[in-house]
Amino acid sequence: MERVLIVGAGIFGTMHAYFAHAAGHDVTLIERDPRPMSASVRNFGMVAVGGRAAGEELQVALRARELWGEISRHNRALTFRPTGSIVVATAENHLEVMHQVASYPDAADRGWQVLDRQEVREMNPGLQGHKVAGGLYCSQDAVVEPDRVLSELRATMEHSERFSYFPLTAIDDVTQKGSEVVATSHDGRKFLADWAIVVPGADHATLFPGLLSSAPLRRVFLQMARLEHPGVTLTTSIASADSLRFYPGYQGEALAGLEPIRPLVRDMVMQLLLQQRVDGSLTMGDTHIYEEPFPHEMREDCYELLLDDVESIIGVRPSVQTRWNGIYSQNTTGAVCVREKADERIVVVTGPGGRGNTLSPAIAETTIKELIHA
Ligand SMILES: Cc1cc2nc3c(=O)[nH]c(=O)nc-3n(C[C@H](O)[C@H](O)[C@H](O)COP(=O)(O)OP(=O)(O)OC[C@H]3O[C@@H](n4cnc5c(N)ncnc54)[C@H](O)[C@@H]3O)c2cc1C
Known part of the structure; x- marks a missing residue:
């Protein structure tokens, strides 16, 4: 079991938490706001496969659609509607x-x-x-409720001793020290883990600004x-x-x-x-x-x-x-996301565009496999 720290609790952070937890890891999910308030709760909640680009994007969307279906079959409380x-x-x-x-x-x-x-x-x-x-x-198209999907997904993990959630915790710094990562919050708290996944949405300026400003x-x-x-x-x-x-x-x-x-x-x-x-x-x-x-x-x-x-x-x-x-x-390359290593044990994942709700389970599944189980 590895300790996985996730910074940002939008749909990307929450899905990364879900797949890390499902793989048996100890997960800490951290969010700056009292509750996530950014793109993931402002969207349509559409799981939109139909208009995806032919090739990789469509394949990832189809995998994501399959995973949304599986997650909802295992968690009946998830408001997932495969309505087309x-x-x-x-x-x-x-x-x-x-x-x-x-x-x-x-x-x-x-x-x-x-x-x-x-x-x-x-x-x-x-x-x-x-x-x-x-x-x-x-x-193939489906929908979830943006104002409840994050808490519905967190609820699937909250019973577990391997899951902790810290809202109102802005992370100012994430650094690898030896074989550990350390995240430091605005009020000086330290969070230690084996791996960090930074999923900051459209905040390209707070964490790893150099890496994100040079990314497409x-x-x-x-x-x-x-x-x-x-x-x-x-x-x-x-x-x-x-x-x-x-x-x-x-x-x-x-x-x-x-x-x-x-x-x-x-x-x-x-x-x-x-x-x-x-x-x-x-x-x-x-x-x-x-x-x-x-x-x-x-x-x-x-x-x-x-x-x-x-x-x-x-x-x-x-x-x-x-x-x-x-x-x-x-x-801006058409790739399904930007997934960049900031250090050996720290990865930054963002940039899914207007498809992030749709693609989030497939992108999270791949990150966990590539980062921790490689
Ligand atoms: C209006 C609108 C409609 C859309 N409609 C759809 C749709 O129907 N279907 C679809 O597939 N996609 C849609 N999208 C796209 C989708 O919403 C996004 O791609 C997706 O929500 C991105 O998720 P995220 O978790 O990366 O980002 P966010 O939702 O922005 O979450 C990032 C989180 O990280 C937190 N955070 C950032 N930095 C820190 C830090 N230093 N410390 C602690 N916390 C931090 C933020 O507070 C935030 O809660 C839409 C987007 C918008 C804006």
């Missing part, structure tokens, strides 16, 4: 594009199937918008909102046809059949993603800004455009209850 997703066609040309996309060689791995208007409504009766023309269903990483800013219960049940995750433009899994000549992109959609790199939560409310997003410094204000024109798209797809325009932003760390 639909990219909704709101024009005939979208459907033509979807038919071509669904003929790509790996379409079956993704569980893609093109649906006409009636089939879409049979599968997801909440899609009563006047523009719905059909859709691209992805059977950028930060990305998104606008999000919660909408009131629309009065209908959405049985799948929803994306608008604009998502075909942005997700690598759909890229190809087929996209030439899309209409010209709306200027705001182009400038803000937007698409509608819509996820009904277990309480019936909706998580709506998103936009993308890649240039720092990021704004401190949310753009209302983006929310209005997304609400127009919601109305055209579900037939009602729910009111906005809350708005927030989120920042994630994205590697």
